Amino acid sequence: MTLADAAPAPRGAALMAARRRRGEPRSYDFRRPTKLSRDHVRVLQNALETFARQCATNLTQVLRTEVKLELGGIDQFAYDDYVAHLDNPSFMTVLNFEPLQGRGLLTWSLDMAMAMIDQLLGGSGASEQPQRPMTGMETRLARYPLERVLHELALALRPIVRVDFGLEGFEYNPHLAQLAVSSETVVVASFSLSLGDRETEATVMLPFAPFAPALHDATSPQLSAQAVRDRKAASEALSARLGAVPVEVNARFRPLAVPSADLLSLAVGDVLLLRHPRDSPLEVTTNDVVFAHAVASNHRRRLAAEIVAAPGLTTTASRDAL
Helix, strand or coil: CCCCHCCCCCCHHHHHHHHHCCCCCCCHHHCCCCCCCCCHHHHHHHHHHHHHHHHHHHHHHCCCCEEEEEEEEEEEEHHHHHEEEECCCEEEEEEEEECCCCEEEEECCCCHHHHHHHHCCCCCCCCCCCCCCCCCHHHHHHHHHHHHHHHHHHHHHCCCCEEEEEEEEEECCCCHCCCCCCCCCEEEEEEEEEEEEEEEEEEEEEEHHHHHHHHHHHCCCCCCHHHHHHHHHHHHHHHHCCCCCCCCCEECCCCCCHHHHHHHCCCCCCCCCCCCCCCCCEEECCEEEEEEEEEEECCCCCEEEEEECCCCCCCCCCCCCC
C-alpha cells in the first residue's frame, strides 16, 4: 500500500498532522523502504528548531508584525506523495543548494504570501487576499523576506552540511513543479506559520540522496584519536592475515558438454575430445571465477602453468609460473 492508497484524509496541514499523530497506524510501502532513521530525525530536529526561532525573529523585523514559526514534524515521503498533499494553488519557492545537486521546495499558502506582500507595502495584512499568481512587482517584493528565510536555513543546517540556498523561482500549481522523479525519497519538515491572526502550514522539502552522506556523518559516533589508531591497526592486521589465507587455484581446459549416455559408457582406453584449441591458453580459476590465463610449462622438473596475456589482448602479461 502506498500513501496515496491510504484511507481518505484531509489535505495539507491536517493530513501531515494526522500522519505524525502517535499511536495511529501509518501506511508503509515496502517498495520504498524507510531511509530517514531516528538519528537523522533527531539531528534535523535540533537544526530546524533553531531555524524556526531565528526565522520567526527575522520575519518579525522585516514585516513589522509578530510572526511565529514552530516545527511540527519531520517525515519521509515519495516525491509524488508529497506533491499530491499540497493545496492547489500554493506558494512554492524552488530552491537550489550549492554545492550539492538537486532542488527543493519551500511552501506555504498563497493567502499567507499575499498577506506578507501587504505587510511590506504598509498594509495590515488582515484583509482577504487574492488567490492568483503574483505579478512581477509582487514577486520581486516576495524575494526580500524569502532571502532572509533561506539565509537562516543555511545557518541552521551548517552543523550538518555547509550549503548555500538559492532562490530559483516560484510555482503555484504543485503538479507543475517537476523537481524530482515521482518515486524519489524526500525529507519534509512541516511548520506552523502564523502572521498576526493568520495561520497556515509551511513545509521545507529537500531530496534525501544529496544530504544522506552529511546526515550519516552527523549521526556517526565520534571516535577518539586512540580509537582511530586502534581501528587502523586492526584493519592492517586483518589485511595481512588475509594475504596468507590459502586459496584453491585450478588451471583447466575449456568445459565441454557430454551426453550422459556417453559419460556412463566411458571405459579405459576411450578418448574424450576436449575441443580445446591447441594454441589457446588454459583458464586459471578460483571458486569457478576465471582471473588469469596460462599455458602448460615446467619448473624444476615439475609441471607448471605459465601466466600469459588473456586471449584477444595484444599486450604481453608477466609470465610467472604457478
